[in-house]
Each structure stands twice: as structure tokens, then as C-alpha cells.
Amino acid sequence: xxxxxxxxxxxxxxxxxxxxxxxxxxxxxxxxxxxxxxxxxxxxxxxxxxxxxxxxxxxxxxxxxxxxxxxxxxxx
Numbered sequence: 001x002x003x004x005x006x007x008x009x010x011x012x013x014x015x016x017x018x019x020x021x022x023x024x025x026x027x028x029x030x031x032x033x034x035x036x037x038x039x040x041x042x043x044x045x046x047x048x049x050x051x052x053x054x055x056x057x058x059x060x061x062x063x064x065x066x067x068x069x070x071x072x073x074x075x076x
Contacts, residue, residue, distance in 0.1 A: 009055035013040065021055050028059040 009028075012020045019031040019039050031039050039058060043051055 009052050009059075011039075011043070011055060021059055023055075023059065023061060028061065031058065 008024050010022045010025070012022070014020070017032070017036055019036045021028050021031070035058075039054070043054055046054060
């Protein structure tokens with residue numbers, strides 16, 4: 001997480017309709033076709049924090065709610 005609390009994701013829209021999602025200015029994933037269209041439609045109506053979470057979900061780089069429980073119970 002960034003110093004400001006953000007997850008440091010950004011995205012770029014391209015003329016061909018593809019979307020590049022970046023994390024820390026490095027390419028994380030490129031969305032094309034229907035996935036890119038859905039992403040653009042969703043992200044337009046979100047605030048900054050919700051945009052960060054949507055991009056994290058799209059890349060698969062986010063923590064699941066149950067990860068903490070496994071660490072606390074000594075599973076690892």
C-alpha cells in the first residue's frame with residue numbers, strides 16, 4: 001500500500017479498446033475485448049479508493065479476507 005493509503009494502481013486506455021493496468025508504474029495486466037469494456041464501464045462511476053480496489057481485483061493482486069485467519073491459527 002502506498003503512503004497515502006492507495007494501492008498504487010493506474011490504468012491506460014488505448015485506441016484499440018484495450019486497457020493496461022499498472023501497479024507501481026509497471027504493467028500488471030492488459031484487458032481486451034469484453035473484459036476491457038466491462039472494466040471501463042465500471043470504473044467511470046467509482047471514487048478513487050473504489051477504483052484502486054477494482055484494479056486490484058482485475059489483476060488478482062489483492063488480499064482475500066481469510067488470509068489473516070490462517071496466519072493467526074499457525075497455518076503456513
